[in-house]
Amino acid sequence: MLDALRKQTGSWIAQIFIGLLVLSFAVWGVSGFFTGFYADTIATVGKTEVSTTAFARGYDQAVQTMTRQTGRPITSEQAQLFGLPGQVLNRLVMQATLDDAAKEYGVGVSDDALAKRIGEDPAFRGPDGSFSRLNFQQALRNVGYTEDQFITDQRDVLLRYQLSSALVSGAHAPTPYLQALHEYRFEERSIEYVVFTADVAGDVGEPSGDELETYFEENKGQWRAPEYRTVSFFEVSPADIADPTEITDEQAQAAYDRAGTEYSKPERRMVSQIIFDNQDDANAAAEAIAQGKSFDEVASERDLSPSDTRIGLVAKTDIIDPKVAETAFSMASGTTSDPIQGGFGWVIVRVDEVQLEETTPFADVAADIKQEIALELAKKRLIQTFDEVEDARAAGETFEEISAKLKLPLHKIEAVDRSGNDMDGRAVADLPAANDFLAGVFESDVAIENDAVRSAESGYVWYEVTDITPDRDRALDEVRDAVVTAWKQARIAERLTAEGDDIRSKVEGGEGLDTIADEMGLTVKTALNFTRNAQAPADLTSAAVEAAFNGPEGHVAVTDGSEGVSKAVLVVTGVFVPPFNADAPELAQARQQLSNQIANDYLQQFIVEKQDKLGVTINQTALQSIVGQVRPGY
Secondary structure (H helix, E strand, O other): OOHHHHHHHHHHOOOOOHHHHHOOOOOOOOEEEOOOOOOOOOEOOOEEEHHHHHHHHHHHHHHHHHHHOOOOOHHHHHHHOOOOHHHHHHHHHHHHHHHHHHHHOOOOOHHHHHHHHHHHHHHEEEEOOOOHHHHHHHHHHHOOOHHHHHHHHHHHHHHHHHHHHHOOOOOOOOOHHHHHHHHHHOOEEEEEEEEHHHHHOOOOOOOHEEEHHHHHOOHHHHOOOOOOOEEEEEOOHHHHOOOHHOOOHHHHHHHHHOHHHHHHEEOOOEEEEEOOHHHHHHHHHHHHHOOOHHHHHHHHHOOOOOOHEEEEEEEHOOOOOOOHHHHOOOOOOOEOOOOEEEEEEEEEEEEEEEEEEEEEHHHHHHHHHHHHHHHHHHHHHHEEEEEEEHHHHHHOOHHHHHHHOOOOOOOEEEEOOOOOOOOOEEEEEOOOOOOOOOHHHHOOOOOOOOOOEEEEOOOOEEEEEEEOOEEOOOOOOHHHHHHHHHHHHHHHHHHHHHHHHOOOOOOOOOOOOOOOHHHHHOEEEEEEEEEEOOOOOOOOOOOHHHOOOOOOOOEEEEEEEEEOEEEEEEEEEEEEEOOOOOHHHHHHHHHHHHHHHHHHHHHHHHHHHHHEEEEEEEEHHHHHHEEEEEOOOO
């Protein structure tokens, strides 16, 4: 709700730049530790103070926002790791800097202007669209704001907006800047290219013992064994504890009855209509149909296609006009109605198909209904199971004891790395479908009690690490086959690179790419009129597109092919830059973004210089007192 109350702030200032403002400086250590603060002050900029209440409210809001985003409570340590205290304090110090400058320059906001802004906020409007004091007061209560606090906050917002607008509202992107962006975005290139694979490299043979040993030592990190962990876990989800056999036929029948039309399909008909401006036209059309002219022919004479007349395969309730609906559902399939006066004019209706109402018998869905009921009951029972597990853990019971007592199968993974693979590099089967499971396993340690993580099935997973195998360098004998393969691929890549450099030299020396390709048995391909953001041809990589823009027409480049160990040589055969029009619609958004960025840079420079002049002091004691715990919020 606090975000909703401040929405007007974002919308006003975003029109200029403030939504893009990201201060690059940090407040930590700006002035070190200072004494002499009032107890309720966490920072000062010049003569303007930032209260501990304002910081605590902003910090709580940031923690709660991250909690909602991650789906799990955020600890004080995690909040600090994410940099939330610094982000909140930076924002408040920036605001205080603008507040102090506004005072210095005599910027003010009248009560009338402030009242007008608040009165226009959609969040405070009543059912009639006008300002509702009841909604206003309710909204403030929901976020713990007093009326005076909110008015003061909004007055400060307007002051900052006025000052910021005066400073940078005239910032705009220079035309040469836009032209350079236009040329970068829309320049087109055409190329000819050849791709050659390992066949061109020939047989590279087998490495000698010394060659293999040297190559292995130079690239040992490629075959380093990762850290592995042994972990035990059990999980519970609604599906695990749901028991459809507990649900009686009477309960399922009652649910079936409550579902109403959920298990039935109403009668549907394929309906078309022609609407006429008056009754005479409708009667003339009906007479023509009676004389043998088709419905579609009559529609065609009125410049209507079948898509213009077709309502579709619909239920009676889907037809807006009740008279058309009544007529369509009283006709036989394949018939056309007499003219009727509908809500939008005179109408002739045609019905081409009738699908009768269908109802799925209770017996056909009874099992599914019992499963659904059991799942709903299991969701409630899940909380009880969670508490039972946590109580048992608090009592010191082992995983084995808990799983046996609560009949939760205990699973053990002998070895898993951070990627979820076993020691053979294969994906470990039956890993819990929990977002934080592996991350938690590798943040934990042996004999550490861990919080349960949520599973993808709306359940919980409890786990404990029982052994850790540290990462290590593997010996050559453990990975010899893989090292031999890598050595061969490296030799092939070297030969292909040399071949590519040779082709480039020949082309740069004046020899045609097609001539060279004929000699090598390769095919010359083309890619025409692509931009920097274009997808590369299937046999090239994005690096080839980038290389095509690294030189003028005639530029030759060697890049990797897209499949296996392969190389490509490309020649730029065409360069085209579309004419520049500063007022082109496609540049409007870019112009605004660039103008916002320039305005942001101006404002950031102003704030930094003001802070250097005014001085910024931080009450580290108050800061640590607040961030030392995750507060419940206001």
